[in-house]
Amino acid sequence: MSLKDVSAHGLLSYIKELGDDLTGCELGVCKGFTLRHFLDLAPQITKVYAVDSWTPYMDWWGPVTQQMVDNWREYAMTLLNPYMDKIELLEMDAASAASHIPNHSLDYIFIDGDHSHSAVTRDLNNYWSKVKTGGIFAGHDWNLPEVSQAVNEFRQQNNITTEIRFTQTNVWFWYK
Numbered sequence: 001m002s003l004k005d006v007s008a009h010g011l012l013s014y015i016k017e018l019g020d021d022l023t024g025c026e027l028g029v030c031k032g033f034t035l036r037h038f039l040d041l042a043p044q045i046t047k048v049y050a051v052d053s054w055t056p057y058m059d060w061w062g063p064v065t066q067q068m069v070d071n072w073r074e075y076a077m078t079l080l081n082p083y084m085d086k087i088e089l090l091e092m093d094a095a096s097a098a099s100h101i102p103n104h105s106l107d108y109i110f111i112d113g114d115h116s117h118s119a120v121t122r123d124l125n126n127y128w129s130k131v132k133t134g135g136i137f138a139g140h141d142w143n144l145p146e147v148s149q150a151v152n153e154f155r156q157q158n159n160i161t162t163e164i165r166f167t168q169t170n171v172w173f174w175y176k
Contacts, residue, residue, distance in 0.1 A: 007140050008034050008110055010167025014136060016042050018107050025049040025106050025130065027094045027123055028113035028140075032076030039083045049106075050080070051090045051097040051113070060115050060144055094119075098126040106131045111139035120150035128158070131176050138173030142166060 015022065015038070022045045026035050029052035038045060054073040056066045080087060090097040094113050109131055111123050120139075131137050141147045151172060155164070162174045 007112055007169055008138070008167070008171050009037060010169060011110065011136070011138055011171050011173060012038055012041060014165075014167075014173065015108050016044065018134075018136065020044045021046050022107040023047045023049075023105055025051065025101060025109045025127070027051045027097075027109070027111045027127070029076050029080075030112075031072045032079040034110065034112070035076075035087070036079050036083070039080075039086060046086060048087050049090055049097070049101055050087050051092070051094055052076075053091060053093045055093075057114060060141075060146070094123050095126060098130070101127075101130050103129045104132050106135055108136040109138065112141070115141055115144050115147055117146040117150050120147050121154065124150060124154040128154075128176075133176055135176050136173050137176050138171060140172075141170050142172045143170045148172075 015024070022042070024038070024045055024047070026048060029035055029050045035048060035050055039048070052073070054069040056069060057064050090100055109127050111120070111127065113119065113123060128137065139147065139151065142151070160174065164172055164174045166172055
């Protein structure tokens with residue numbers, strides 16, 4: 001695993017500033033690179049909800065097959081194995097997983113699942129209430145028009161005026 005495989009390495013320093021005994025959530029675990037990176041470098045993260053259904057889908061770059069996601073899941077389970085005591089694996093779609101996470105329980109969320117406009121909109125709406133006041137609401141792939149449009153619409157519809165920030169690798173975030 002190299003840093004180029006980690007989609008949100010620039011976000012980690014902001015998460016670490018949130019304090020100790022942190023609870024997070026990652027939507028879209030894929031191969032587990034970002035989650036492993038966070039857990040390796042931030043011991044103050046004591047619990048993470050890892051959400052991924054590992055089912056085939058159409059991504060912005062083309063079709064993702066069952067064989068591909070099976071390989072990704074196997075790789076992720078091996079990579080994340082040392083941290084399974086900190087991970088609550090929710091192997092289901094993000095909409096279903098939301099009901100397993102209490103409101104105002106997350107110090108941060110990183111949204112990097114289905115990149116379609118409708119799915120991003122659904123994830124934003126389903127997980128906004130899960131993040132504590134002062135926590136970080138973040139995601140990936142700002143460069144994709146469907147993602148940036150959904151995020152901008154969500155911010156406007158919810159009158160969110162806190163500064164939206166960006167890190168390298170197209171990560172967007174703001175403090176709730």
